[in-house]
Amino acid sequence: MxxxxxxxxxxxxxxxxxxxxxxxxxxxxxxxxxxxxxxxxxxxxxxxxxxxxxxxxxxxxxxxxxxxxxxxxxxxxxxxxxxxxxxxxxxxxxxxxxxxxxxxxxxxxxxxxxxxxxxxxxxxxKTAAVDPGQDFLRVGDLEINRAERRVLRSGVEAQLTPTEFDLLLHLAERPRAVLPRERLLAEVWGWADASGTRTVDSHIKGLRRKLGADLIRTVHGVGYALEAPRC
Missing domain, CATH: 3.40.50.2300 (Response regulator)
Structure with a gap:
């Protein structure tokens, strides 16, 4: 450097x-x-x-x-x-x-x-450009402001860590799609191997605690999917 x-x-x-x-x-x-x-x-x-x-x-x-x-x-x-x-x-x-x-x-x-x-x-x-028209992502009662990195559910803001925000956004961009832990590690954490799957599990627990247990579905032996929460 x-x-x-x-x-x-x-x-x-x-x-x-x-x-x-x-x-x-x-x-x-x-x-x-x-x-x-x-x-x-x-x-x-x-x-x-x-x-x-x-x-x-x-x-x-x-x-x-x-x-x-x-x-x-x-x-x-x-x-x-x-x-x-x-x-x-x-x-x-x-x-x-x-x-x-x-x-x-x-x-x-x-x-x-x-x-x-x-x-x-x-x-x-990383400073990836965000299309101004795509600043906001809404999935049911979940609202994600990409530019400000803010998350609200039913109008209530949740205080997420940077990693929690990135993980939630990754899931929310593919609602209902089951994303394997190994893929999440590669795409969110940038890890080349799958040695840290418990890290994914722990962050999912953190998101559930802050946003509700019903938001993210576990697919045993595979990974996680974001449900479409009701408005």
Missing amino acids: NAAIERRVLVVEDEPTIAESVAARLRAEGFVVELAGDGPAAVAAARRTPPDAVVLDVMLPGFDGLEVCRRLQAERPVPILMLTARDDENDMLVGLAVGADDYLTKPFSMRELAARVHALVRRAT
């Missing part, structure tokens, strides 16, 4: 060995990396120099990664990849609920972490 398109990543991790390893890999990938070792330092660093993405450990001194995530997203939305030491779906769902876009469970491969960060930054910075 040259100076004109450098992307900054804030790595928040209190274990120095892990922090330095992550930073070294991301720098090798062309990112400018800043390190923070606790919750207050992470929030201060993000305020001082807004990052393009954050790699955020859940367990931190000061205050934990969930609180860091809440504070960062309240001030300025930013793609966040959370790191957790426990393969606990409840932890993952809480992280997604407070604004994380993706997660990795320790131990993880540096190659996978780098691929996830690239995907987050790529999706956050």
